[in-house]
Each structure stands twice: as C-alpha cells, then as structure tokens.
Amino acid sequence: MRLAFVVFMTLVWMVQAQDNVRTIDIVLQKSHYTPDQVEVHKGEKVRLNLKSLDVTHGFAIDELGIAREVSPGPPTVVEFTADQVGSFSYYCVVRCGKGHLQMRGTLVVKE
Numbered sequence: 001m002r003l004a005f006v007v008f009m010t011l012v013w014m015v016q017a018q019d020n021v022r023t024i025d026i027v028l029q030k031s032h033y034t035p036d037q038v039e040v041h042k043g044e045k046v047r048l049n050l051k052s053l054d055v056t057h058g059f060a061i062d063e064l065g066i067a068r069e070v071s072p073g074p075p076t077v078v079e080f081t082a083d084q085v086g087s088f089s090y091y092c093v094v095r096c097g098k099g100h101l102q103m104r105g106t107l108v109v110k111e
C-alpha cells in the first residue's frame with residue numbers, strides 16, 4: 001500500500017515536471033533560424049529542439065553560457081531555465097555559408 005502511494009506520487013511528480021518544461025522547435029536552414037523570435041516567461045524551464053536541415057550550424061546565447069554545434073540528423077537539445085527578464089540574441093557560431101554573420105534570432109523572456 002505504501003509502495004503504491006510512493007509510485008503514485010512519483011508519477012504525479014513526473015507529469016508535473018513534464019508540464020513545467022516549455023518545448024520549442026527551431027529549424028536551422030540556409031543561415032536562418034525559424035522562428036527567429038522566441039518568447040518565454042520568466043521562471044519557465046525551456047527545452048529547445050534545434051534541427052538543422054542542411055549543414056552544420058551553431059546556436060549560442062552569451063548571457064546563458066550556451067554555445068552548441070547543430071548538425072543535420074537528430075535534434076540538438078538545449079535546456080535552461082529562463083531566470084532573467086530581457087531580450088537575448090541567439091546567433092550562429094559555425095561558418096555555415098554566405099549568410100552566416102546574419103544568422104541571428106532573439107529570445108524574449110517576459111515577466
């Protein structure tokens with residue numbers, strides 16, 4: 001009986017933990033991010049599924065200490081907690097082609 005309760009509470013916790021994560025898909029292709037603007041709320045746990053459809057790109061947000069390569073294939077997953085309000089640029093850190101230096105987007109964290 002007690003074990004059943006523990007299992008039940010663990011399941012409740014797992015479902016809540018999942019609900020708490022904001023999952024956002026971002027496609028990387030031809031030196032563009034789609035979407036190039038993402039909005040979340042302060043305190044949210046964010047999971048970005050980064051998927052390249054052509055060559056290896058990059059994804060960096062300086063303020064959050066994120067810098068990753070994103071190769072074609074399975075998504076590259078980046079997770080963080082949005083703990084400060086503001087606008088944060090994300091940009092490419094891998095020379096991916098002509099538009100590389102313009103490959104940017106904005107993460108907006110709202111109150």
Ligand SMILES: [Cu+2]
Binds near residue numbers: 099101
């Ligand atoms: Cu690039």
